Amino acid sequence: MNSERRSPFDLHGRCALVTGAGRGLGRAVAFGLARAGADLVLAGRPGSQTSTEKEIRDLGRDVEVIDLDVADLQGGLRVAAYAASKHGVAGITKALANEWGPHGVQVNAIAPGYMATDNTAPLRADPDRSRAILERIPAGRWGTADDIAGAAVFLGSPAADYVNGHVLVVDGGWMAR
Known part of the structure; x- marks a missing residue:
């Protein structure tokens, strides 16, 4: 097996959209994807994802935040x-x-x-x-x-x-x- 080959679960070079990343399941998904190497677009209620955005940037991942509220x-x-x-x-x-x-x-x-x-x-x-x-x-x-x-x-x-x-x-x- 080629030692340079990446894991089939390596997400470097990929981008994922995660909704509701400010807390709960969405936050866990965002961190799971970021730890695997993905860059992220976080879509959620205005101001709710600030902490998640910062912590994911601290992991070295690119993050874009889109304000979106579908909480009705x-x-x-x-x-x-x-x-x-x-x-x-x-x-x-x-x-x-x-x-x-x-x-x-x-x-x-x-x-x-x-x-x-x-x-x-x-x-x-x-x-x-x-x-x-x-x-x-x-x-x-x-x-x-x-x-x-x-x-x-x-x-x-x-x-x-x-x-x-x-x-x-x-x-x-x-x-x-």
Whole structure:
């Protein structure tokens, strides 16, 4: 094996767009991609990504910040708008993969399951609801931000060069039940 050959997960020379990188899953994804060598475009609420931007620059990566606020679409049990938004992400992922694929741009998405974030703190604090959720997850645990970051590094890496228009479910097996 050629010792000069890079890891199939090396992202040097690549650029990734990350939304919501100011906290939680988006922040973890941004750092995972940056540590693997990617330069980043961070899109999120005005002023929310300043800390992330600085820390990623400190890693030696190029970063561009775009102010964007889409914080009005909240989901929950039996909320049709939430389901529609998730299906919309899947549809636009496939449409853009078809449109941009011929130009060498891959478009994929990650569909996280139940993740241990501040957004799910009330669910995790409710013993009955938390138990019901965990009983349905074959992995037997809440997902972490690092679970999502690893999936993002894979999709952004040369290891996934022939993956386009895919929605990667990262949910500990929830959808397999």
